[in-house]
Amino acid sequence: MSETARPDERAGTDSAIPSLGAVFAAVTMAAVLVPVRSGVDDPFIQVAAAFAVVAVVGFLARRHGALERTPGALAAAGASLLVVLLTGYALNQGTTAPTTVPGLEWTVSSIFLAFVAAGASIGIAAADYAGVSTAGLVERTLRFSTMVVLGFAGLVGMAVVSIVFTPLLGTGDLEGQLLQFLSTSLGLGSVAAIYMAMRGYDRTFVDLEVPDLRAVLWTVGGLALLFGALVGISLAMTAIGVETAEHGTTQQVEQNPELIAVIVPGMLLIVGPFEELLYRNVVQKSLYETFSRYGAVVVTSVVFSSVHVSAYGVNSTAGEVLATLVVLFGLSLVLGFLYERTDNLVVPALVHGAYNAIQMLVLVL
Template identity: 50%
Template sequence: MGETTQATDNSPTLEVVPTIGVGLSGVALAGVFVPLRRGVSDPVITVAVVCALFALVAFVARRHGLLDRTVGGLGAAAASLCVVLLSGYALNQEIAGSVSLSLGVGSVSLSTVFGAFLAASIAIGVGIAESVGIDGYGVLRRARTTVGLTILGWVGLFSAALTMELFAVPVVLLRGEISDVEWMVVAQVGMAVGTGLVAIGYLVATDRDWSFIDLRVPTLRDVGWTVGGVALLFGALLVISVILSTTGTESAEHATVDQARENPELMLVLIPAAILVIGPFEELLYRNVVQKAMYDVFSRQGAIVAGSVVFSIVHLSAYATAGLGAVMASLGVVFGLSLVLGFIYERTDNLVVPALVHGIYNAVVFANLYFTYA
């Protein structure tokens, strides 16, 4: 752990964490109970209600000292994970538990099942925190760090888009109308510069020097991790794809698929850009900056998970091509692949390795799109 967080049974802050868990699991239970109360007989919802109830009971029991910290915390976390998986699947099957909220000038429809998904997701972390003795301040500090670095991730995304637009202006002025392929080249340059500037800005804002960037010539061990990492990443994709296919879970297409369908030649730009730009600069920001910054407050394993949450969230706009359930499934895939990249970075402490693994993976995907639609 990056800090000492053990609390004793007499700590006045000990009850804060399970109390938070009680609230979150209560929200999750209410969220999945709505469609059940409305007569939805799908067993997914029924089991989700049972899991949410189990999480609530575990947190309450831990709150009153009826369960050991480890048993209560991990039990609540496991039950909450069950709720996350089942509520996510329910959303994918269009079981939303929608309710209308009047705003005076109109009404908005909210999904209680999605609310259960979010509450249970946070409850997983709270349960794990309780199981290892992290107090309320520790939970708050980790939450604050995660939110702050998520904002940084979004800033990196929008900075890349803004820089791309700025780079496009002189190109258009000099050349007039530019083709889609030329625009894609400009976009990749803008992505590199924009993301790089955000990473540098983070170093300046946090008084860190260049030694924070884990950039070095790969050793023979790093080469082994690169080769094995590519295999591991595609293996993870295969396993996740089989699970989605077996369960009948639909996923959303990445916006790049639409681009490939309309103009396959764009992939000829993205294939080299994957290795030279996308892999290196995404890994720079989301692994070397976001994940490494999390080492200060999380364990290394926790930083991999939290960093992958951030990585998944910032990809939301790229997969916003379908319904909520399909988008969540795709973000789940991104999360799983990000765990692999985060693990590789944590094992090597060398940005070059996950950058190459990420870049090669994307290059293969883009090449496949090119040959599919050309």
């Protein structure tokens, strides 16, 4: 199945899904109208407000039967996607529109709130399009939340390993790089193993197969596709003036090129395999139980990009980090697609590791 979510047999007349979508779309609309009413002179925000209204109308039309499922859901999803792109661009350009939460002393970015709410609206519209029932949406939301927790548990696992081994390895550049690879392997590997044990999976759950000719072709083609996606996204962002953040490892290589002798094999043998083990073989494969296979690829990419915030947050603005996460989301779609096509962890692991290694090598050539 290629839908974003599996249709449920009881779905079809469930009006709760578009009603929920209307709520999130209304939150989006309110969040973008706040800076408009306060005088923020940003045409992207003004256009985003117009599309937020379209999303609200689309969901309400679905709720009251004025539009059939397909046109109504597509209209709401398309309008919400445009809001995500427009507000994301505004954030990257430095427009945040901070707003004080009534009754509290917290200040939140109205634009970021609109970005998140519109993203949720896309997911709800996709569920409506696929005919998912309310119970089905709850099930998918819980599974998605579990995978988000699992993804961030990987970060916690890496942090714990780093804390334990830092006194043993030291704090130099080389030692720090070795510690990072050790943290990646033990941290992500342990979280994957613990989750598999909790679910009662044995080693056969890990899709490790010796690559045949088909897998080799997917690996070569996938690497080309991944760099093609990077070039395409980068050119598009450059054309519209979007700035991205720089990975901490990239900064280290630029400052100390000798580290490349350790980083390249580390990317191939540790980062690629262990990140793909957790995010593809565990997260994506687990999502197959609830989502369609292509839907699982998309949801996994949301998790994958989200957990990389810490890797790009140093010396970068929130807008630059957000743009970088968009790039990672696109690249993760490619890796997820490769795993979905082959059901062989070796393929995305090789492509991921080779992609990272080549990027590092380009910095010193």
